[in-house]
Amino acid sequence: MEIxxxxxxxxxxxxxxxxxxxxxxxxxxxxxxxxxxxxxEQKGIDGLLEKNKFKVVGIISTHxxxxxxxxxxxxxxxxxxxxxxxxxxxxxxxxxxxxxxxxSGQTLSDLEKHYGxxxxxxxxxxxxxxxxxxxxxxxxxxxxxxxxxxAHICVITPDDVVYLGDSLISYEVMAxxxxxYAFVLREDLKSKERLYDVKGSxxxxxxxxxxxxxxxxxxxxxxFYKSRAKSIxxxxxxxxxxxxxxxxxxxxxxxxxxxxxxxVVTERMLRSYVEYLNEEGMIELIMENGFLKxxxxxxxxxxxxxE
Ligand SMILES: [Zn+2]
Numbered sequence: 001m002e003i004x005x006x007x008x009x010x011x012x013x014x015x016x017x018x019x020x021x022x023x024x025x026x027x028x029x030x031x032x033x034x035x036x037x038x039x040x041e042q043k044g045i046d047g048l049l050e051k052n053k054f055k056v057v058g059i060i061s062t063h064x065x066x067x068x069x070x071x072x073x074x075x076x077x078x079x080x081x082x083x084x085x086x087x088x089x090x091x092x093x094x095x096x097x098x099x100x101x102x103x104s105g106q107t108l109s110d111l112e113k114h115y116g117x118x119x120x121x122x123x124x125x126x127x128x129x130x131x132x133x134x135x136x137x138x139x140x141x142x143x144x145x146x147x148x149x150x151a152h153i154c155v156i157t158p159d160d161v162v163y164l165g166d167s168l169i170s171y172e173v174m175a176x177x178x179x180x181y182a183f184v185l186r187e188d189l190k191s192k193e194r195l196y197d198v199k200g201s202x203x204x205x206x207x208x209x210x211x212x213x214x215x216x217x218x219x220x221x222x223x224f225y226k227s228r229a230k231s232i233x234x235x236x237x238x239x240x241x242x243x244x245x246x247x248x249x250x251x252x253x254x255x256x257x258x259x260x261x262x263x264v265v266t267e268r269m270l271r272s273y274v275e276y277l278n279e280e281g282m283i284e285l286i287m288e289n290g291f292l293k294x295x296x297x298x299x300x301x302x303x304x305x306x307e
Contacts, residue, residue, distance in 0.1 A: 001048050006161050006202050007201055007202050009159060010023055017208065019206055020032060021161065021204050029055050030055070030056055031057060031060065033062070034060075034206065035071035036071050038117050039070070056079045057080075058136045060084045060133065060140060061086075064089040069093060073121075083120060083121065083122045084125075087127050089151045093118045142154075145194070147185070147191045147192075148167055148191075160200050160201040162203045163204045178255055181269045183272065195218050235249050235251075240295075242274065245274060274294060
């Protein structure tokens with residue numbers, strides 16, 4: 001783990017898995033943009049902050065995913081950090097029951113086991129109409145990029161460094177990603193399109209890298225997510241239930257699922273692609289003998305449905 005200066009007072013903690021930017025207010029006080037993953041990164045981040053005698057006075061969270069808000073409560077308890085987050089994301093991680101509304105398909109006890117530490121108290125809710133947030137006297141510009149998660153944001157530091165969170169992924173991640181996650185893929189692709197107009201001095205992608213220009217990266221991201229959707233499309237034959245598609249997709253993508261938790265997580269990822277194909281009119285959801293099934297033969301089956 002190491003600290004890299006990006007520009008001016010904007011720095012980045014490179015955890016090897018993630019780039020976690022922070023803004024230095026003075027020699028001691030810093031504002032982190034996301035707080036990382038607890039299980040794999042807390043020890044390293046904690047050690048690095050102590051070594052540099054940093055005090056985390058604030059955290060701006062881009063979205064309520066486990067690898068982005070994993071250390072919010074830990075750091076808040078330790079430093080009294082003020083946490084700012086998009087309002088909807090803040091509600092998701094405000095209680096176990098709210099978390100369940102987002103992570104449906106898992107029991108409350110199961111969620112508690114895997115995501116319990118994500119529960120955190122947000123001090124400043126960022127609402128959709130807000131294009132900046134003032135934290136500890138520092139103004140950060142906000143860009144709303146929903147899709148990857150319901151209310152994902154990008155954050156621009158006073159040095160014009162754009163932190164993209166998970167709105168884009170790097171080439172290294174693309175090379176290894178089988179089904180990168182999007183809550184609503186169509187909206188995520190729209191948000192990616194909007195990034196063409198964002199002008200910054202540097203761009204930080206959470207997973208993971210620092211870029212001077214992201215024009216090509218945006219195009220390649222859009223094409224990558226669309227090509228993954230096409231790969232899901234290709235495994236659909238005849239009429240298939242979501243479970244049938246899951247079976248065919250994990251075989252085709254060579255994914256090995258050994259735990260219930262991993263199955264549920266993978267199913268969530270798959271679902272966003274299947275819903276995207278459905279939204280785009282490439283497949284259709286029909287009722288067949290009382291079961292929900294997806295099919296590519298749109299006109300033919302629509303006609304059958306009408307009969
Ligand atoms: Zn995420």
